[in-house]
Amino acid sequence: xxxxxxxxxxxxxxxxxxxxxxxxxxxxxxxxxxxxxxxxxxxxxxxxxxxxxxxxxxxxxxxxxxxxxxxxxxxxxxxxxxxxxxxxxxxxxxxxxxxxxxxxxxxxxxxxxxxxxxxxxxxxxxxxxxxxxxxxxxxxxxxxxxxxxxxxxxxxxxxxxxxxxxxxxxxxxxxxxxxxxxxxxxxxxxxxxxxxxxxxxxxxxxxxxxxxxxxxxxxxxxxxxxxxxxxxxxxxxxxxxxxxxxxxxxxxxxxxxxxxxxxxxxxxxxxxxxxxxxxxxxx
Amino acid sequence: xxxxxxxxxxxxxxxxxxxxxxxxxxxxxxxxxxxxxxxxxxxxxxxxxxxxxxxxxxxxxxxxxxxxxxxxxxxxxxxxxxxxxxxxxxxxxxxxxxxxxxxxxxxxxxxxxxxxxxxxxxxxxxxxxxxxxxxxxxxxxxxxxxxxxxxxxxxxxxxxxxxxxxxxxxxxxxxxxxxxxxxxxxxxxxxxxxxxxxxxxxxxxxxxxxxxxxxxxxxxxxxxxxxxxxxxxxxxxxxxxxxxxxxxxxxxxxxx
Numbered sequence: 001x002x003x004x005x006x007x008x009x010x011x012x013x014x015x016x017x018x019x020x021x022x023x024x025x026x027x028x029x030x031x032x033x034x035x036x037x038x039x040x041x042x043x044x045x046x047x048x049x050x051x052x053x054x055x056x057x058x059x060x061x062x063x064x065x066x067x068x069x070x071x072x073x074x075x076x077x078x079x080x081x082x083x084x085x086x087x088x089x090x091x092x093x094x095x096x097x098x099x100x101x102x103x104x105x106x107x108x109x110x111x112x113x114x115x116x117x118x119x120x121x122x123x124x125x126x127x128x129x130x131x132x133x134x135x136x137x138x139x140x141x142x143x144x145x146x147x148x149x150x151x152x153x154x155x156x157x158x159x160x161x162x163x164x165x166x167x168x169x170x171x172x173x174x175x176x177x178x179x180x181x182x183x184x185x186x187x188x189x190x191x192x193x194x195x196x197x198x199x200x201x202x203x204x205x206x207x208x209x210x211x212x213x214x215x216x217x218x219x220x221x222x223x224x225x226x227x228x229x230x231x232x233x234x235x236x237x238x239x240x241x242x243x244x245x246x247x248x249x250x251x252x253x254x255x256x257x258x259x260x261x262x263x264x265x266x267x268x269x270x271x272x273x274x275x276x277x278x279x280x281x282x283x
Numbered sequence: 284x285x286x287x288x289x290x291x292x293x294x295x296x297x298x299x300x301x302x303x304x305x306x307x308x309x310x311x312x313x314x315x316x317x318x319x320x321x322x323x324x325x326x327x328x329x330x331x332x333x334x335x336x337x338x339x340x341x342x343x344x345x346x347x348x349x350x351x352x353x354x355x356x357x358x359x360x361x362x363x364x365x366x367x368x369x370x371x372x373x374x375x376x377x378x379x380x381x382x383x384x385x386x387x388x389x390x391x392x393x394x395x396x397x398x399x400x401x402x403x404x405x406x407x408x409x410x411x412x413x414x415x416x417x418x419x420x421x422x423x424x425x426x427x428x429x430x431x432x433x434x435x436x437x438x439x440x441x442x443x444x445x446x447x448x449x450x451x452x453x454x455x456x457x458x459x460x461x462x463x464x465x466x467x468x469x470x471x472x473x474x475x476x477x478x479x480x481x482x483x484x485x486x487x488x489x490x491x492x493x494x495x496x497x498x499x500x501x502x503x504x505x506x507x508x509x510x511x512x513x514x515x516x517x518x519x520x521x522x523x524x525x526x527x528x529x530x531x532x533x534x535x536x537x538x539x
Contacts, residue, residue: 067416093418100416107413110405121417173417262445 006090019078020045020177020209026075028061035061037233039075043177044180048203048210050220050241050253053230054264059213060104062230064177066211067099068092080176100112100170104182106162108154108169114141115150118169125173140168144218145199161192164198171202180212192219197224217256221245229255231264310502311422312430315482333495334439340393341386344380345444348381349373349451356452357460368472369462373452378475378483382445384531387490390437391523395498398429399519402502403512411503429522430499437491438484442488445483482538489530494523 016193018040026039035058043049043066051059064070077084079095087095108117118137122128128136144164156164165184170178170201181200184192200223203210205221214220220227221241227245229237229252237244237252244252254262270276319326355492360366402425405411411421454464499517505515 019504069412070417072343096416096418103409103413105409107409109410110408121419124419169417198462241313 005131017046017122018229019043020080021211022076022078023065023072024067024076024078026072026077028058028065028070028072028075030061030070034233036072036075038153039230039234041126041228041235041238044210044226045209046203046207047225048200048223050215050224051211051213051216051221051230052227052228053236055215056254057230057231058141060181063101063181063213066177066179067096067101069099097138097173098176099179100173100175100177101179102163102166102170102181102183104185106154106159106166108157108162108166112155113151113153114146114165117154117165118172120169121172136172136245137168139173141165143171143202145194158191160187161190163187163195167195167198171206174206176208178208178210180210180214182214183212184214184216192216196220196223217258231255288314290396304504305496305500308503309496312496312499315423315427316431319423320427321429325424325428326431329428330439331432331437333390333398333433334436336503337390337393337436337440338443340389341440341444342447344385344389345382345447346451348385348444349377349448349453350455352376352381352448353452353455353460357456357462365455366460366462367466368470369452369456370449370467371474374438374449374471374475375479375523376451377445377448378479379411379535380531382441382448383483383486383490384440384527386444387437387494387522387527388488390433390440390491391498391520391527393518394433394436395494395523396516398495398498399502399505400512400516402426402429403505403507403515404498404501406505407507407509407512424505426499428430432497434488434491434493434497436488437494439484441487441490478538482534485538486534487530490527491532493526493530497523497526 003240010067021043023039023041026036028036028039029032039062041051041062051062061070062190065072066077066079066245068087070076071077071085080098082091082095084095104175108114109120112120115137118140119133123137124135126133138147138150141150144167146161146164146168149157149161149165154165157165167183178199183195183199187195191193197217199210199212202208212220212224221244227239227241227244231251237247237249239247245256247253247256251263253259254264260266271279355368356372357366357367358377360369391402402411405421405425411425414421414424453467457464461492501515501519501522505511
C-alpha cells in the first residue's frame with residue numbers, strides 16, 4: 001500500500017520495534033533555507049530502504065542526520081535505539097563503528113593503496129595481528145571482486161572500481177547499517193549492475209540494514225524492500241517499489257516517469273521570464 | 284565615512300574571531316598531543332614529508348644566503364680593517380636571525396602550502412568526512428601528526444640552514460677572499476655564547492609551531508572547493524610570513 005502526504009502514512013510505522021533507524025518530526029534548516037519540515041522515516045532492520053527525491057530535497061542531509069554529522073533543529077533521530085543528538089562524542093563514535101557509509105565519490109584516502117584503504121578502519125579500531133588483517137582485507141576485496149587490485153592506488157581505479165573499494169572498506173568492520181549515497185552516479189551499465197547486486201547480496205549475506213539514497217528509480221526498484229520519496233522537506237510517498245510504480249499520486253508519477261511538468265517544478269524560483277529578458281538589468 | 288568605519292569594524296571583528304578560532308584550534312591540538320605522541324610512526328612520516336623533503340631547498344638557500352653574507356660582511360668589515368671578525372658576525376646573524384627566519388619563510392612556502400592544500404583537498408573530496416563516519420577523528424589522525432611533524436622539522440631545518448650557511452660564509456670569506464682561517468673559526472668560537480644558540484633554537488621552535496599551526500588550520504577550515512583550497516594555500520604563505528616577522532621582533536625584544 002502506498003502512503004502519500006495526502007493520506008496519513010499507515011505503513012511503515014515510524015516507531016516500530018524492528019526499526020534500526022527512526023526519524024520523527026524532523027525539522028532542519030541551514031543558511032536560512034528550510035530543508036525538512038516534519039520528516040518521518042523508519043528504516044526497517046534487515047531491509048534495503050531507498051530514499052529518493054528530486055535534487056535539493058535533502059537526501060544527503062538525511063544521511064548526515066542519521067550518522068550524527070548534523071543535528072535536527074526539532075524532532076528525534078533514533079539509531080539502534082539511541083537518540084543521536086543526546087550522544088557525547090565517544091558514544092557517537094561507538095555508534096558510527098557499527099555503520100558503514102559509501103560516499104558518492106568513494107572518498108578513498110588518496111595517499112593509501114587499495115589494501116591499506118580497506119585495512120584503515122581495522123588498523124584504527126582493532127589490535128588484530130597483521131596476518132588476520134591481511135586475511136580480512138583480502139576477503140572483503142574478494143567480496144567486491146577486487147582482490148587483484150589490492151596494490152593499486154585510488155587514482156589508478158575507474159569510478160566503478162573506486163566505488164567497490166569504498167564498499168569493501170565500508171564493510172570492513174562488519175557494520176549493522178550500511179549507508180549508500182548515490183551509489184550508481186556516473187557508473188557504466190556493467191559497474192552499475194555489479195554494484196546493484198552487491199548491495200542486495202551484502203545486505204542479505206551479512207544480515208545488515210541498508211539505506212540507499214539515489215535518483216535511479218528503476219535500478220533501485222529491483223532490489224529495494226521499501227522506498228521513500230522526499231519532496232518539499234517531507235516524505236510525499238512511501239511503499240514497496242511495485243506499489244510506488246502503480247501509484248496514481250501526481251508527484252510519484254512525475255518522479256518515476258521523469259516528467260518535467262508536474263507538482264515538482266523543473267525551474268528554480270525566478271522572476272518572470274519575459275520581464276527578465278526585456279528588463280534593463282545586466283544579469 | 285560611515286561605510287568605511289563599518290568595514291573597518293567588521294574586518295577588526297573578523298580578525299579577532301580568526302585569532303580566537305586559531306587559538307582554540309591550537310589548544311585542541313595541545314590537548315590531543317599526549318595521545319598523539321604514542322603513534323610516533325605517523326609523526327615520523329610527516330617529519331619526512333615536511334622536513335626531509337625540504338632539505339634540498341633549505342640547504343641550497345642556506346648556502347647562498349651564507350655566501351652573500353660572506354661577501355657583504357667582508358665588504359663592510361674591510362672598511363674598518365676587521366675582516367677577521369667575519370666569522371663572528373656571520374655566525375651571530377645566522378644563529379639569531381637569518382637561520383630561523385629564512386627557514387620559517389621557506390618552510391611556509393614549501394611544506395606549509397603542501398600541508399594546507401593536502402588537508403584542504405581531503406576536506407573537498409570527503410576524505411575527512413569518511414574518517415568521521417569510520418569513527419576516526421581527523422584532528423587526531425590527520426591534523427595532529429602533520430602539525431607535530433612540521434613543528435619538529437623547523438628547528439631541525441634551522442640547524443641545517445645555519446650549518447650550511449656558515450659553510451657558505453667560510454667558502455667565500457676564507458677560500459675566495461682570503462680571510463685567515465684560524466682567525467675566522469677561533470674568533471667565532473670565542474664570541475658565540477650558549478645564549479646565542481638558545482635564541483636561535485627558541486625562535487626555530489616558535490616559528491615551527493606558528494607556521495605548522497597556520498598551515499593545518501587553514502587547510503582544515505578551507506572551503507571544500509578548488510577556489511577554497513587555493514585561497515587556503517595563499518593565506519598559509521601570507522599569514523605565516525607576516526606572523527614569523529612579527530614573532531621575530533617580539534622574541535628578539537624579549538631575549539636581547
